[in-house]
Amino acid sequence: MLVPPMLILEMPALIPLLAVLLTTFLLCALPVEAATPAIVHPAKGSIIAPNVTFKFEYHSIADYSVSSYNFTCWLFTAPPAFFKPSESFAEGYYLGRFSQSNYPANTSPHNPAPLTFAMPDLSHLGGWGVGLHASHAKVYFTVIEEYGDGKPSLGYRMSLSVNEIYYNGTQR
Secondary structure (H helix, E strand, C coil): CCCCEEEHHHHHHHHHHHHHHHHHHHHHHHCCCCCCEEEEEEECCCECCCCCEEEEEEEEECEEEEEEEEEEEEECCCCCCCCCCCCCCCCCCEEEECCCCCCCCCCCCCCCCCCCCEECCCCCCCCCCCCCCCCEEEEEEEEEEEECCCCCCCCEEEEEEEEEEEEECCCC
């Protein structure tokens, strides 16, 4: 194919424009990827006795173009399943609602996550609750995180992270 001589003379002037157009196209074509949320501590397989303090560390989904708002920590006695109305949806323990600093959504969180938790004693619930003693029981340390990623959503998007640990165990 022959290129008209006039176009050859103008090509050097078109290179910056082509570079900008190509960069814009590539940036628009790339999908937004969030960080992978992860519970670092307690690690999977950890054995933790009641009333013992254990380390907590969570890596948020927040990343460039993904905002994290709050996350809640739970200890479930069965794996989290699909939500449906139920009088007895789950058994477990609520540990709290926290947030991590991330820009621009939450630059000064008023509820930062603790560095440690104390494993609750599930054999003593208080009030009308009657606890249950368990040894080496498999439980599920769970984090549900609220986030937004620039895609339209009716309310916050939510991620679910789970580490299987052992309650009141003595050995692996």
